[in-house]
Amino acid sequence: MRILFIFRDTKMCEQIGVMYLSAMLKKTGHSTDMINTDLEDIHKKMVAYKPDILAYYTMTGEHKYLVEFNKELKVKHKFIAVFGGPHPTFFPEVINKEGVDIVGIGECEDAIVELADAIEKKHSIDNIQNLWIKKKSGKIIKNPIRPIETNLDRFPHPDTELMYNGDKRIYEFGEKRFIAGRGCPYNCTYCFNHKMNELYGNAWGHVRWKSVDKLIDEILQARNG
Secondary structure, X not given: OEEEEEEOOOOOOOOHHHHHHHHHHHHOOOXXXXXXXXXXXXXXXXXXXXXXXXXXXXXXXXXXXXXXXXXXXXXXXXXXXXXEOHHXXXXXXXXXXXXXOEEEOOOOHHHHHHHHHHHHOOOOOOOOXXXXXXXXXXXXXXXXXXXXXXXXXXXXXXXXXXXXXXXHHHHHOOOOOOOOEEOOOOOOOOOOHXXXXXXXXXXXXXXXXXXXXXXXXXXXXXXXX
């Protein structure tokens, strides 16, 4: 399967969540690419890459542009539109918008691989945890969240190749970003943690760490290109 990740603009910042998704997809035999729609011609990219899935990383506010952008693309191209990231996680009802086929909620490394595998093998996608799925009839299947992954070392390193090839400015920029752990024990009023606690329960409040060796290896890989 070919999966094209869509950004309006990466803003010269590694989108680490998407880099994890891409790494998992590549590990399981799928192809990935990305595009900054403010910087490149999406129609040329669609013709050249021929993606089966368009995966949108969506922040609140920006989602309005991307939903409309996706709807217009559907007029000229055939693909499955998957919306993930902060906005669909907290507002999964975005699936009701025209052209949105699937919404990913929460941490979706395993969900996106299951989705790509199922579509490729022509199997049902109706029961994939973390995904809301819109059927042709308009019915929405609302699958539950899977248990949170506690072993972060199970995931491959974030796919730097995807991001550095997709936005050369990020590669050339001297600063690189890494995430050593996930989750947070606090519940600050200005933060989204209370919503993640609603999704995952107490498991979200237990910080999950990568091993030291795993993190060092990831840093060395990024440094050595």
